[in-house]
Amino acid sequence: MLKVKNLHATVDGKEILRGIDFEVKAGEVHAIMGPNGSGKSTFASVLAGNEKFTVTEGTVEYEGEDLLELNIEERARKGLFLGFQYPVEIPGVSMANFMKLAVAERRKAQGLEPLTAGQMLKYMREKAAVVELDAKLMSRAVNEGFSGGEKKKNEIFQMAMLEPKLSVLDETDSGLDIDALRIVATGVNRLRTEQNATVLITHYQRLLDYIQPDFVHVLYKGRIIHSGDKSLALKLEKEGYDWLIADYKE
């Protein structure tokens, strides 16, 4: 589904990603861990097409296409979803209106008929229930006045609405209490199929107690320096990163 080869990217002339190799197949869940400032969020942003970053080298193939040739919305419409670490507030734009347009674009790209107003309402209610998100929030402005937990649930709600093929969740667990974490994780697990894939970017092992990853990777200084299975996350939790990154310290 996703093949990243030797990916380099810069922001304001500073190189953040320094040769990432990474591959995801349908049905898989990958976790990317690593200390602060190692490039995790940058990697997620570059996959989403954030124009703040410049790709200077390497290739990204998504569903057989050159991902880097596509703009932000083309990637989204083809089923690439980014769960934001800091979901953005958009005053005056209602969730319902926003989702109506987003779902219409996604369905158009999938060759599906648009939903009627009634179907849309029902669909929204159904998906809101997946993450125990109060349906009343649909009439409010996007993320405005939402609590930290509601914002993160809202990301997973949008993911449920758009039925992405590849979801990259950037620190979706950060700032969540244990109940919200459980709800978010349950939502992600319920959306898992053999056809889609999830990349979890996280600081903490605790999210991985709820969502079982098939692979765990350590990103450090813009490169994946180590990969393993779920047991790697446990080891990192106990022993930290020092044993891994000692060789890379300058």
Next chain:
Amino acid sequence: MKTKEIKILGNECGECGGNYDVVADEPLMLYQLCGVGDHTTTIRLGEGAKAKVVFAALEGGDTSYTYRVELNGRGAEVELYGLFVAGTGDRCRIKTEVRHNMPDCVSNQVVKGIADGEGYGLFDGLVYVAPDAQHTEAYQQSRNVLLSKTARIQTQPQLEIYADDVKCSHGATVGQMEQEQIYYMRQRGLSEADARKLQLEGFMKDILDRIDNEEVRREFELRQMRVSESRKGIEN
């Protein structure tokens, strides 16, 4: 108690010059969606009187609104909500003067401005609180966005307060549309043009939301749509 509702949806006011004396048992609701010209309105409020004004300059050209409000009786309340959009060649000027002459009065003003191309906008808002006007509550906000590098908006909030037991606040901002919001919407599949349109409508929405009259609301939405449609391709 029946509200006196006045709708001015074009230039039937001529160059306006509206004068309103408002009393407690007949609140005033004034809507003004005027076109090019100078529109000057004076509102005097007696004891316990209430007035609410929603105005917008969405037609371009040289459009100015001037409101002079006198709170002359205890417990009077006034709300002023306004919006202007100035494109190339347009000059929009909003001037407000709210005078708290008696105690226990409340005023709230929110004026939003958008300028693009080489448009120019001005907000000049004065709140005056007389020495005897204790327990005054006066709020004023001027929020503005520039959609181009050559657009200009000047905002001049002024508070003149001579009483000591008052609650007053004012805020003024001139900024650009947030790119992060556009990015977020595009990440969900919206085109950049649609994202810009939504964002602009979102900015105008809290003024629209002050309109309870269906006819005025429709008219406002229609003009607002023309504004956002014609500007959705514009780069920041």
